[in-house]
Amino acid sequence: MTPLIILLLVALWQCALFGYTFSLASNAADMGARAGGGSQGDRAGACHRAxxxxxxxxxxxxxxxxxxxxxxxxxxxxxxxVPVLVPGVLDWGPTVTGEAASVKEG
Structure with missing residues (x-):
């Protein structure tokens, strides 16, 4: 029974990493779109940095x-x-995409 419980915990942890990666991608896209839309000069540079x-x-x-x-x-x-079990050690095959748009100012 113990191996099944461990396998379930590993699967749940991987699902949590998948969701956290999606949250990070969405937030990064939102921050980039807002910075790029509000920039008066180098919009792409401001977007990438943010x-x-x-x-x-x-x-x-x-x-x-x-x-x-x-x-x-x-x-x-x-x-x-998406990382595998330990972030920073291995990356999994799937890629998560976050998208956002913001109104251009100025």
Whole structure:
């Protein structure tokens, strides 16, 4: 019975990491879109810095796409790899994507 309980706990922990990665990607995209939309100069640079700023070290290195999101909008997409059991040691195959858009100011 103990191996089944351990297997269940490992599966639950992996699901928690998947959800946490999604939360991080969504928050990073939101921060990047807001910074890029509010910037008066280098919108892409502001977006990249803001999106990468709050990510933990184990989740850094994902791709950040910033750009025009349509008339009057600035868009950010953040793609992060889901870690396997221990963040920063192994990355799993799936990639989680967070998307956000913000109104361009100025």
């Amino acid at each position: 999106a990468d700023e709050d990510l933990p070290d184990a989740w850094r290195g994902g791709s950040i796409d910033c750009g025009d999101g349509g008339p009057g909008l600035y868009r950010a997409r953040v793609h992060l790899d």
